Amino acid sequence: MTDDRTGQDLARAGTRAVERSSDVEQRQISNEARLIRGVFRAAGLAAGTAVRGSQWAVGTTYEVTKELAQAALDGESSADIAERTGNALRSIARSALGVTEGSVREIVSYVPTPNGASSQQAITVGPYLRSATTDDLRRRGDALLARSADVYFTEDVHPAYDRILDEVAPDEARILRFMALNGPQPSVDVRTNRPLGIGSELVQGDLTSVPEQAGVRYPDRARSYLINLNRLGLTLTSDDPVVLSRYMVLEVQPVVEQALKKAGRAPKIVRKSLRLSEFGEDFCRTCFTIG
Helix, strand or coil, X not given: CHHHHHHHHHXXXXXXXXXXXXXXXXXXXXXXXXXXXXXXXXXXXXXXXXXXXXXHHHHHHHHHHHHHHHHHHCCCCHHHHHHHHHHHHHHHHHHHHCCCHHHHHHHCCCCECCCCCECCCXXXXXXXXXXXXXXXXXXXXXXXXXXXXXXXXXXXXXXXXXXXXXXXXXXXXXXXXXXXXXXXXXXXXXXXXXXXXXXXXXXXXXXXXXXXXXXXXXXXXXXXXXXXXXXXXXXXXXXXXXXXXXXXXXXXXXXXXXHHHHHCCCCEEEEEEEEECHHHHHHHHHHCCCC
């Protein structure tokens, strides 16, 4: 109830401030200033909600939010407002929540400035913390070592799996499931043919029909899908070929035939295989229902 009243008073105070000054009504406010003002109001109310048990915190949040809103209306630069916001919210977090400076860096949102610098040493991008200094990296590394020595700390799955699921497209999930069910798949390189292989050039590499066999919805993105899965360490290309008869179907696919024509007379085909890495196999077992 305290927060609701505070929010209502804040809205009334903001309205009165605008009505009292005709100069403010006539001033041109940029879209950037309006956006910053709205974000700061939301941040102030959120901070007040998080510490609703403290009357001081609610009062301080109200004053800070009103000050920031007025600064935006008065036309202060986004850099000045960003600096003021970071300092104010850090002060609220330290005083009301009793947290350390290191924790404050994770609590306070990152506010970019025009020159690209941040108002914090450690900034939050999406759900991840990005460390900007050697001290930040070392502190996080020491925290990992401390958890590794804690016999009561348990970790059910590799922490990267959660992040990888955010970076995998639905079609890529179909490719992974297909490979988990069917094992290594044929892949070929098409090269120009030269005597003894000297001067042979790669025309197109890592050609495979896995995306089409997996039934992806966007076949034109197949190349990008395979590159991304390799980037994430889920798949790899091996020099070990699969059963020779399996290449017969692949080598008559349009993408391979086009590469063969481009390679000129008597092109050379290098047979390889596309397979899940050990990391990719464990990822599929952990994250997908396969059976």
